[in-house]
Structures are given as C-alpha cells and as structure tokens.
Amino acid sequence: MSSPSPKFELFARFAEVAKALGNAHRLVILELLAQRERSVDDLASAARLSVANASQHLRLMRKVGFLVSRRNGTQILYRVSDPAVLDLVKALHRVGERNVAEVREIVGGYFRERDALEPVSREQLSRRMRDGLVTVLDVRPEDEFDAGHLPQAINAPLRELEKQLRDLPKDRDVVAYCRGPYCVFAFEAVALLRQHGFSARRLEDGFPEWKAADLPVA
Amino acid sequence: MSSPSPKFELFARFAEVAKALGNAHRLVILELLAQRERSVDDLASAARLSVANASQHLRLMRKVGFLVSRRNGTQILYRVSDPAVLDLVKALHRVGERNVAEVREIVGGYFRERDALEPVSREQLSRRMRDGLVTVLDVRPEDEFDAGHLPQAINAPLRELEKQLRDLPKDRDVVAYCRGPYCVFAFEAVALLRQHGFSARRLEDGFPEWKAADLPVA
DNA sequence: AAAGTATTCAACATAATTATTGAATTGTAT
DNA sequence: ATACAATTCAATAATTATGTTGAATACTTT
Numbered sequence: 001m002s003s004p005s006p007k008f009e010l011f012a013r014f015a016e017v018a019k020a021l022g023n024a025h026r027l028v029i030l031e032l033l034a035q036r037e038r039s040v041d042d043l044a045s046a047a048r049l050s051v052a053n054a055s056q057h058l059r060l061m062r063k064v065g066f067l068v069s070r071r072n073g074t075q076i077l078y079r080v081s082d083p084a085v086l087d088l089v090k091a092l093h094r095v096g097e098r099n100v101a102e103v104r105e106i107v108g109g110y111f112r113e114r115d116a117l118e119p120v121s122r123e124q125l126s127r128r129m130r131d132g133l134v135t136v137l138d139v140r141p142e143d144e145f146d147a148g149h150l151p152q153a154i155n156a157p158l159r160e161l162e163k164q165l166r167d168l169p170k171d172r173d174v175v176a177y178c179r180g181p182y183c184v185f186a187f188e189a190v191a192l193l194r195q196h197g198f199s200a201r202r203l204e205d206g207f208p209e210w211k212a213a214d215l216p217v218a
Numbered sequence: 219m220s221s222p223s224p225k226f227e228l229f230a231r232f233a234e235v236a237k238a239l240g241n242a243h244r245l246v247i248l249e250l251l252a253q254r255e256r257s258v259d260d261l262a263s264a265a266r267l268s269v270a271n272a273s274q275h276l277r278l279m280r281k282v283g284f285l286v287s288r289r290n291g292t293q294i295l296y297r298v299s300d301p302a303v304l305d306l307v308k309a310l311h312r313v314g315e316r317n318v319a320e321v322r323e324i325v326g327g328y329f330r331e332r333d334a335l336e337p338v339s340r341e342q343l344s345r346r347m348r349d350g351l352v353t354v355l356d357v358r359p360e361d362e363f364d365a366g367h368l369p370q371a372i373n374a375p376l377r378e379l380e381k382q383l384r385d386l387p388k389d390r391d392v393v394a395y396c397r398g399p400y401c402v403f404a405f406e407a408v409a410l411l412r413q414h415g416f417s418a419r420r421l422e423d424g425f426p427e428w429k430a431a432d433l434p435v436a
Numbered sequence: 437a438a439a440g441t442a443t444t445c446a447a448c449a450t451a452a453t454t455a456t457t458g459a460a461t462t463g464t465a466t
Numbered sequence: 467a468t469a470c471a472a473t474t475c476a477a478t479a480a481t482t483a484t485g486t487t488g489a490a491t492a493c494t495t496t
Contacts, residue, residue: 039442039443040442040443040444041442041443051442051443051444052443052444052445055442055443055444055445056444056445059444074440074441074442074443075441075442075443076442076443076444
C-alpha cells in the first residue's frame with residue numbers, strides 16, 4: 001500500500017475535473033450558463049431536471065471550479081467562472097466530433113445539411129456587419145438575448161420568427177445564430193428563411209464563442 | 219418516456235468522451251503515449267497496472283477515439299490518434315490548475331519552487347538554441363528520448379545524470395526538460411544541477427508540447 | 437420576529453465504473 | 467500444424483455516480 005505519488009495525486013484531481021464534464025446533463029447546463037447567469041430552478045426546468053438533481057450537478061461543477069454562484073434576493077444565481085472552462089468544452093467538442101464515429105453520424109444526420117448550409121465564420125460576419133451588408137438574427141429566447149447579443153442583431157426566437165418574417169428586408173442576406181455549434185435553432189431558422197425566399201446562412205457557432213473571441217457585444 | 223433529443227444524444231456522446239479522461243490511470247497512460255508509441259504490457263508496467271486492466275483502459279480510450287493501435291510482430295502498439303487529444307488534455311490541465319484549490323496546493327507543495335525555478339518558455343529556448351548559448355538536457359528514459367527529442371539535446375536520464383555531470387560544460391546555462399509540465403524529472407534535474415554549481419533552468423513543459431508547437435525535432 | 441421561498445442536504449435504490457482473476461483469442465514463429 | 471506469447475474477454479466483487487423523495491437550511495420579505 002505505497003501512498004500514491006504527488007503526481008498521481010495531481011492527475012487524480014485532473015480526473016475529477018474531467019468527470020465533472022462526463023455527464024450529458026451537466027454539458028447541457030454548461031451550455032445554458034454559457035449564455036447567461038441563471039438560477040437553480042430556472043436551470044432545472046430548462047434542462048428538464050428536478051430541482052434537487054440540478055442542485056447536485058451545480059454543486060459538483062462548483063466544486064471543481066467550473067461555476068461560481070451568488071445570491072440575488074431570494075435565489076442563487078450560477079455562472080461559468082472562467083472562459084477557460086468554455087475552451088475546455090470546446091476542445092471536448094473538437095475531439096468528440098473528430099474522433100467518435102457515432103458523433104459524426106448524429107451530426108451528419110440530424111444536423112444533416114451542415115455543410116450545405118455553409119456556415120459563416122465569425123471573421124466573415126464581422127466584416128460584412130462593418131460593411132452593413134447583412135441582417136443578423138439572434139434566434140435564442142428573449143432572456144438570453146437580453147443578457148448579451150451581437151451588435152445590430154435582431155431577436156427573433158424561433159417560435160416567433162414566422163411572424164417577423166414580413167419585417168425583414170428581402171434584399172439583404174440574413175445570418176442567424178443561437179447558443180453554439182450544436183444548437184438547432186439556427187439550423188431551423190435558416191431552413192425557414194430559405195423556404196420564404198431569403199438568402200440565409202448561419203454563423204459557425206454561437207454567442208458565447210463570439211464573446212470569447214473578444215468581438216463586440218451589445 | 220419521450221426519446222431524448224438528438225442534441226442530448228450528441229451531448230451524451232461528448233460526455234462519454236469526457237468520461238474517458240476522468241480517471242487518473244488513463245491520464246497517466248495518455249502522458250506516456252504522448253511521448254511515443256508503446257505496447258500494452260510496456261504501458262501496464264510503466265503505469266503500474268495489471269495487463270488486463272491496462273488493456274481495458276486502452277480499449278476504452280480507443281473506443282472514444284483518443285488512441286489507435288497497430289500490430290507489430292507479436293505485440294500491439296498504441297499511440298495517440300490526433301494532436302487534438304493532447305490539446306484537450308492541456309485544456310483540462312489549465313482549468314484544473316486554475317480552478318481547483320487542491321491542485322494549487324499540490325502544485326505549490328511538491329512542485330514547490332515552481333516559480334523560483336523560473337521555467338524557460340519554448341520561444342526563449344528556441345532562440346537561445348539558435349544562438350548556441352545553451353546545453354539542452356533531456357532527462358526522460360532512453361527509450362522515450364530515442365523516439366524523438368529536441369535537436370542538440372543530450373539524453374541524461376535522471377538516474378545517470380550525476381555520472382554525466384562532469385561531461386557538461388560549466389560555463390553554459392543548462393535547460394532540462396522531460397515529459398510535460400507535471401513531470402518531476404526536470405525539477406529534480408535542475409535541483410541537482412544547481413547543487414553542483416550549474417546555472418540550470420527547466421523548460422516550461424515537455425517534449426510533446428514542443429512537438430505540438432511544430433518546433434524542430436530530432 | 438414570522439412566514440415564505442429557493443436551495444441544499446440525507447437517505448435510499450439503481451446503475452455504472454474499476455480492478456481482479458482466469459480463460460479464450462489471435463496472431464507469430466518454429 | 468503446433469506451440470507460444472501478447473492481448474482481450476467474461477465473470478465477479480467492490481466502489482462510486484445518479485436520480486428520487488422528503489426534510490432541513492438559509493435567506494428575504496413582510
């Protein structure tokens with residue numbers, strides 16, 4: 001029973017951090033928190049978890065340093081502690097997408113016309129916004145839009161997009177974005193827009209990545 | 219019993235990938251494989267695991283795409299499939315080191331004089347090597363050195379370093395490196411060298427990071 | 437100070453992970 | 467072909483993670 005070496009001890013800590021990423025519900029919560037600060041029961045209902053269960057997941061992620069919390073009035077608000085956490089999630093996505101055959105199937109199936117939809121890169125969008133050539137559509141729920149969005153973006157939550165279509169200029173390209181690379185809202189928005197004769201594309205990923213790249217935010 | 223959404227399915231896959239990182243032994247194996255290709259029982263003994271157990275860990279990491287294997291004669295050799303995997307591990311280290319209080323304690327305790335030892339960055343070392351001002355010491359085991367090392371580096375495994383000391387020029391700075399940022403060999407080598415009057419520092423991380431940065435390798 | 441609410445805790449049942457043993461494969465080499 | 471070695475598989479036991487339920491806490495607000 002030799003005591004484990006300090007280095008093994010260190011790696012055991014890193015393993016604990018990785019374990020905190022190793023649950024789909026927690027990844028969902030992290031994506032939600034990447035948009036904005038949220039309360040426990042807000043998260044619980046958004047992620048379809050019991051409050052107690054959500055609380056447990058949050059506690060665990062706070063323990064490994066992913067999240068910090070503060071009290072505001074009667075509720076406790078959680079947020080992501082550090083952009084490095086989002087970088088870690090992004091690195092996970094990259095490896096997952098690259099290496100796991102099943103992920104390629106899911107991505108290629110449900111997010112089927114991924115390439116056909118020709119995502120616009122942040123740099124491209126940024127340039128075209130400067131030139132005023134493009135309508136930018138934020139298709140996330142209103143609360144997430146309010147917490148921060150791209151400059152000039154119009155909030156059009158998917159359910160209300162159809163109503164708002166008549167207000168959009170038909171002669172300009174539309175770029176839609178939502179929570180991140182695996183958020184389906186933008187895909188569906190682009191499909192709907194194209195059905196109605198718009199020239200529409202989606203941003204390659206979402207608001208958190210835009211913000212993380214230090215691009216301007218409103 | 220609504221079936222889980224495709225997006226949740228996708229996140230469940232990512233969670234599986236993260237779980238594969240969530241075990242200290244697997245992180246040790248990954249660090250070993252970052253140095254060079256190795257056989258199962260080679261890894262088992264290096265990581266102090268039973269062969270069957272090591273085989274299980276390897277199988278799991280191959281399943282999530284971290285590793286690939288090939289047969290060579292009688293044994294099966296594993297290696298890391300993609301540099302993105304090492305990026306993921308690095309992102310994990312960064313978050314772990316940044317956010318987990320206990321990690322800071324371990325790092326600050328065992329790797330205590332971390333800052334006092336003033337690590338040299340890859341860029342600094344690269345420059346000083348070009349100017350020929352520095353002796354570069356690879357303190358990893360010989361087999362790892364043979365599989366790839368920094369140009370001009372001298373292999374001096376820690377156990378033999380003391381014997382080799384007399385052959386080192388005393389008027390030049392020495393920079394030692396080993397497997398990565400948490401590998402203790404370089405720390406101990408620097409300590410030993412300083413005891414013997416050398417001006418010694420360690421490289422900020424190790425060989426895999428050097429190689430990943432596309433710097434020249436021998 | 438009391439009442440009310442959001443959150444956390446504790447205890448449990450179920451499920452998943454880990455390490456061990458020994459047997460079964462799968463290839464190489466004689 | 468047969469023997470051999472390296473690796474993988476299968477079955478087990480022990481540990482750890484997950485999600486419920488209902489009760490306890492810790493605040494705010496009145």
